Amino acid sequence: MAQSADVGRPDDTVEARDSIADLQVEVEHLRRALISRDVIGQAKGILMERFKVTADEAFALLVRASQRDNVRVAELSGRLADTGEWLGAAPQ
Numbered sequence: 001m002a003q004s005a006d007v008g009r010p011d012d013t014v015e016a017r018d019s020i021a022d023l024q025v026e027v028e029h030l031r032r033a034l035i036s037r038d039v040i041g042q043a044k045g046i047l048m049e050r051f052k053v054t055a056d057e058a059f060a061l062l063v064r065a066s067q068r069d070n071v072r073v074a075e076l077s078g079r080l081a082d083t084g085e086w087l088g089a090a091p092q
Contacts, residue, residue, distance in 0.1 A: 036074035043077035046084065051091050061088055 040062065047058035065088030066073045080086055 036077075039074055039081055040077045042081040046080055047086070050086070053091050057091060061091060064088065 040059075043062060044055055044058040047053060047061055048055060051058070051061070053061070062073050062076060065071075066076050068088075069076065
C-alpha cells in the first residue's frame with residue numbers, strides 16, 4: 001500500500017511540534033489566570049467583609065493599592081489572602 005506524498009513530511013512534524021508548544025504555553029497562562037482570579041476573589045471577599053463594601057468597591061481598593069505600591073493586583077491579593085494584613089487605605 002502506497003503512502004500519500006504529503007504524509008509524514010518533516011515540515012508537518014515541525015509545525016505540529018510548534019503548535020503543541022504554543023498550546024502548552026497557552027494552557028499554562030490560563031492556569032495562572034485561574035489561580036490569580038481565585039486569589040483576587042478571596043481578597044475582594046476579605047475587603048468586602050472588613051469594610052462592608054461591594055465587590056466593585058473592593059476591587060477598586062485593590063487596584064488603587066496596586067497602583068500606589070506598583071505591585072500586581074494578584075500579588076497584592078495573595079498577600080492579603082495569606083496574612084489578612086491590609087496596607088491600603090480604608091474606603092471613605
